[in-house]
Amino acid sequence: LVISGVMLMSDETILKKLPEEIRQHIEHLERIRSDFVANVSHELRTPLTVFRGYLETLIANKAKAPEGWDNIFQQMLQHSSRMEHLISDLLLLSRIEVEEVHDAPSEQVDVPYLLSELQQTAKEYSDDDQHELTFNVDSSLMLGGAEDELKSLFSNLIINAIKYTPAGGAITVTWSLVNSRPIFQVEDAGIGISAKHIPRLTERFYRIDKARSRDSGGTGLGLAIVKHVLLRHSATLEIESVPDKGSTFRCLF
Numbered sequence: 064l065v066i067s068g069v070m071l072m073s074d075e076t077i078l079k080k081l082p083e084e085i086r087q088h089i090e091h092l093e094r095i096r097s098d099f100v101a102n103v104s105h106e107l108r109t110p111l112t113v114f115r116g117y118l119e120t121l122i123a124n125k126a127k128a129p130e131g132w133d134n135i136f137q138q139m140l141q142h143s144s145r146m147e148h149l150i151s152d153l154l155l156l157s158r159i160e161v162e163e164v165h166d167a168p169s170e171q172v173d174v175p176y177l178l179s180e181l182q183q184t185a186k187e188y189s190d191d192d193q194h195e196l197t198f199n200v201d202s203s204l205m206l207g208g209a210e211d212e213l214k215s216l217f218s219n220l221i222i223n224a225i226k227y228t229p230a231g232g233a234i235t236v237t238w239s240l241v242n243s244r245p246i247f248q249v250e251d252a253g254i255g256i257s258a259k260h261i262p263r264l265t266e267r268f269y270r271i272d273k274a275r276s277r278d279s280g281g282t283g284l285g286l287a288i289v290k291h292v293l294l295r296h297s298a299t300l301e302i303e304s305v306p307d308k309g310s311t312f313r314c315l316f
């Protein structure tokens with residue numbers, strides 16, 4: 064039995080169908096919400112940096128610390144990294160989600176170079192699990208867009224594939240031209256996703272298995288970022304997945 068789902072993005076289309084006044088009101092509320100999130104995230108950043116600075120000093124002097132504190136320091140460090148990750152995801156998301164769609168700054172982005180950097184990150188991330196990582200990259204294929212946004216998009220999909228694929232599983236990343244469209248695709252042989260979850264995956268904070276995602280340090284913002292980056296690059300996302308077999312996330316530019 065093959066369960067697969069394809070998700071296309073339609074928020075924008077729905078919004079366009081509403082009467083002008085209601086649409087403006089919704090957009091206004093969206094902006095207030097997004098500004099609030101951005102302000103809170105920004106304000107949290109400074110205290111967290113101070114906290115982390117002192118923590119690193121304590122770790123450097125841990126010889127003087129009471130016995131048993133090593134583990135406590137490591138946990139504090141781990142959680143502060145998680146908070147930093149969460150804050151930077153929230154800041155990125157609030158920056159890109161309210162700006163006009165199809166409006167990403169357009170510089171010539173050296174995608175093959177970005178992917179070679181991410182291949183290294185992926186190797187480190189998969190460290191203990193020894194996934195079979197394959198990168199098929201068209202080394203001459205560039206893309207007009209925003210480099211920081213594209214990097215976040217690629218890294219979210221690659222890290223997800225590693226996170227949700229058991230040790231030893233195969234992961235293939237492809238960047239190529241298909242029917243004159245640049246395609247970025249990540250295929251994994253991981254735990255898969257049942258069809259009913261697929262339409263909701265790109266919602267903020269949506270995670271399928273909350274306990275499991277918490278273990279892996281996830282917050283559920285990754286695919287929301289992916290969705291908005293794609294919208295801003297006039298690109299679409301297709302997701303195909305079979306539970307216990309694996310998933311394919313395909314971005315069509």
Ligand SMILES: Nc1ncnc2c1ncn2[C@@H]1O[C@H](COP(=O)(O)OP(=O)(O)OP(=O)(O)O)[C@@H](O)[C@H]1O
Binds near residue numbers: 256285
């Ligand atoms: N390749 C995949 N295979 C199986 N499930 C996946 C895959 N990618 C995403 N998911 C599911 O979709 C959920 C949402 O993914 P998303 O990347 O948004 O959040 P996350 O990985 O939990 O956290 P983070 O914000 O750190 O990325 C995940 O929690 C997971 O349940």
Ligand SMILES: [Mg+2]
Binds near residue numbers: 219222223283285286
């Ligand atoms: Mg993720």
